[in-house]
Amino acid sequence: MxxxxxxxxxxxxxxxxxxxxxxxxxxxxxxxxxxxxxxxxxxxxxxxxxxxxxxxxxxxxxxxxxxxxxxxxxxxxxxxxxxxxAADKVWIDLQDWEDRLKRVLSGQRDSAMEEQEMLLEGFVGPLFSNGPMPAWSNAAADRVRDGFVELAVRIAKHWQSQGDADRARQACRRALDFYPESAKLHGTLIQESLSRNDHAGAIEDYRRYERALASTGDDEPSPLLRSLVRPFL
Known part of the structure; x- marks a missing residue:
């Protein structure tokens, strides 16, 4: 990783x-x-x-x-x-991370929150982030991305339910550092702003999403995300 x-x-x-x-x-x-x-x-x-x-x-x-x-x-x-x-002689960071991720996501949110946040903060990056990604690694790379994004969204929703908007948004922004074009992460931020009736904040969240897409060469935003902010544009 x-x-x-x-x-x-x-x-x-x-x-x-x-x-x-x-x-x-x-x-x-x-x-x-x-x-x-x-x-x-x-x-x-x-x-x-x-x-x-x-x-x-x-x-x-x-x-x-x-x-x-x-x-x-x-x-x-x-x-x-x-x-x-040889499983008894080899340690692989990816296997260790995925084992820990599976464990924390299968447990109770509140009791495992500290471990979830440690896993989020300890993420060192996507597969092969220091060079070109070979085609045979795509499935594993997608699996890592989906797991990491799911972890961040779960943490964000926990803190949102506790009324702590800063920590909720911090979790999503941490994941966006690695996957800036993720519609799921941006959607979570938009929904968090809307939950506080912060319409201007939701629009800014959406504009940030558009900028992220433009920077990666993908200018087709999710219709679902646009529908969230359409009444306020």
Whole structure:
């Protein structure tokens, strides 16, 4: 999350210039459910232009480089056509964050609020935010975005119900730092302003949403959000 980083026994590993595909194998497995990915999926994603035998050879070569880079062959195992990470030897920030998110979202809002806010503040950023995002990471990136936005909205609605507008809006703004075009976050801010009959504030919230869309090249605002403020425009 944030940016890819590899550590072994607390020391950061410099991958060097060659093992790009080797690291892609590692990244894909880390993003896969239960850290298991089929050989066929890896071949289709990383070597789509090669035929079966060529893709297989390329995968074997990249896997050899990955194991050499890690220095511990047992960290990545191949069994029954599937590559997997040794769960008892590997820690992945994404898996840890999603496990914590699932736990706090499944609990009672009030009792878990402190942990929810810690999770919100501890978010280091979307996947691959320090470089281009490969197509094979889109599903995982969307999952992280949706979970983080849901967390922020839940916190905002809690504080709104407690009459604390500042903390409610702070939660949404924290999430907007990472996902500025999120209609759900902007909609939560607009609804919060409207709940206090702050029509001017709601309009400003909507204008901020429009500016965010324009900055990302998307100039089609949500009809639902526009309908919220249409009577006051």
């Amino acid at each position: 944030g940016g890819f980083r590899l550590e072994i026994d607390g020391a950061e590993v410099a991958p060097g210039a060659k093992p790009t595909r080797a690291l892609d194998i590692l990244r894909i497995i880390c993003l896969s459910r239960d850290q298991v990915c089929s050989v066929e999926t890896l071949q289709d994603w990383l070597w789509p232009d090669l035929d079966g035998d060529q893709a297989k050879a390329a995968l074997e070569q990249a896997l050899h480089r990955l194991r050499k880079l890690l220095g511990q062959g047992e960290l990545v195992t191949l069994r029954e056509g599937r590559l997997r990470l």
